[in-house]
Amino acid sequence: MNALTIESLEKIYQNGTIALKNVSLKVDDGDFFALLGPNGAGKSTLIGIISSLVTKTSGRVSIFDININESFGLARSMLGIVPQEVNFNQFETLDEILINQAGYYGIPRKEATEKSNYLLKKLKLWKQRKDISRTLSGGMKRRLMIARALIHDPKLLLLDEPTAGVDIEIRKTMWDFFKTLNSSGTTIILTTHYLEEAEHLCNRVGIIDGGSIIVDTSMTELLSKRNSESFILDCAEKYTDLPELGSASVLAIDDLRFEITVEKGTDLNGIFKELSKSGIDIKSMRNKGNRLETLFLDLTGSYE
Numbered sequence: 195m196n197a198l199t200i201e202s203l204e205k206i207y208q209n210g211t212i213a214l215k216n217v218s219l220k221v222d223d224g225d226f227f228a229l230l231g232p233n234g235a236g237k238s239t240l241i242g243i244i245s246s247l248v249t250k251t252s253g254r255v256s257i258f259d260i261n262i263n264e265s266f267g268l269a270r271s272m273l274g275i276v277p278q279e280v281n282f283n284q285f286e287t288l289d290e291i292l293i294n295q296a297g298y299y300g301i302p303r304k305e306a307t308e309k310s311n312y313l314l315k316k317l318k319l320w321k322q323r324k325d326i327s328r329t330l331s332g333g334m335k336r337r338l339m340i341a342r343a344l345i346h347d348p349k350l351l352l353l354d355e356p357t358a359g360v361d362i363e364i365r366k367t368m369w370d371f372f373k374t375l376n377s378s379g380t381t382i383i384l385t386t387h388y389l390e391e392a393e394h395l396c397n398r399v400g401i402i403d404g405g406s407i408i409v410d411t412s413m414t415e416l417l418s419k420r421n422s423e424s425f426i427l428d429c430a431e432k433y434t435d436l437p438e439l440g441s442a443s444v445l446a447i448d449d450l451r452f453e454i455t456v457e458k459g460t461d462l463n464g465i466f467k468e469l470s471k472s473g474i475d476i477k478s479m480r481n482k483g484n485r486l487e488t489l490f491l492d493l494t495g496s497y498e
Contacts, residue, residue, distance in 0.1 A: 195259060197223045197350045197381035198244070203253030205239050213239040215405040217253070221398075223349075226376045227383045228396035228413070232494050236405040237385060241354055245275050257350055271299060274348030278355045280335050284328035288319055288338055291327060292345050299346040306345065313341040316371060318364070332359040337368070344375075351375070353384045357391065369395060389490055393417070403494045423481070424455045425462075430475040437472040439465050 198221040205214040213236045221227045231237040242248030244255060246262055255262045260269040282291050289310050296306030314320045317337040322330060327338060340356060353372070357365045365388075372395060376382050386392055392399065392413075399416055401409035409416060432449040442465060443455040454465065469476060 195223050196220045197258060199256040201254040204251045206251045213405055217407055219400055219407055219410060221383060223381055224379060225381055225398055226396045228392035228399040229383055229385045230392060231402035235403045237402050272349045274343035274351045276339050276343045276353045276356050282327060286327055287324050288314060288327055289323045292341055295342045296345045309345055313344055317341050333361060333364050336360055350381045353382060355386055422455055423458055424453060425479050425481060426451060426453055427476050428478045430477045433474050437468055439468055
């Protein structure tokens with residue numbers, strides 16, 4: 195069974211803008227799926243339709259084989275949504291927000307309290323549970339929205355920019371939480387501007403551009419299409435001139451670092467030998483940037 199099935203989906207706004215063009219997409223039960231796209235590509239419209247906040251022009255959307263238009267309540271009970279914008283009551287405490295949200299799904303208060311306590315602890319919000327939510331930092335508000343989305347144990351979780359405004363340490367903690375959640379059986383669809391996040395977490399990826407799906411494949415398959423790799427090399431001592439390194443492209447960063455770009459699969463031993471002959475001692479080497487980001491820019495021709 196698919197967690198999400200989208201068939202021939204189209205959205206045309208009243209002003210004539212075509213936001214989605216014959217979009218079809220399937221997300222398997224238990225998958226961790228990255229939905230990526232540049233600004234204005236139709237990603238937000240697609241998310242809006244899945245969450246029933248935007249009305250489609252034509253097509254079909256099903257959550258676990260339940261048509262969202264025919265059985266909205268049942269389909270919605272299987273979906274947890276973490277939107278980009280903070281949209282909870284800013285004058286309620288954290289535990290009130292979660293327990294009240296559970297009430298919308300008919301969860302008894304005792305059970306809701308237990309689940310609220312569990313989520314607040316897992317998302318490192320336990321100490322703030324009695325605080326008024328408007329006093330939280332931006333990162334804490336993001337985590338509270340994740341807790342609220344999970345209070346009814348949804349089978350499909352839609353994360354729309356879940357780590358925006360979150361510091362690196364908390365982001366890594368949230369990544370671990372998402373991976374644990376996914377390994378326990380929850381299907382997750384992630385949209386993010388941090389392409390490193392998508393590469394780290396997701397096993398499948400869909401890229402939307404110009405209202406159409408242009409990529410729908412495994413993350414491994416997509417990354418295998420890269421035909422070049424870039425590395426940053428740190429020198430033990432300052433250098434004055436860089437030698438020619440065959441077919442490798444060389445770019446100086448400063449007098450202790452430089453960047454090389456080589457064809458995928460190039461044996462780097464020859465490059466290190468040439469550098470050693472020129473008296474350049476390499477202290478360390480690391481991949482430049484993010485592999486998925488490079489492919490994304492090649493495919494869409496724009497920045498996320």
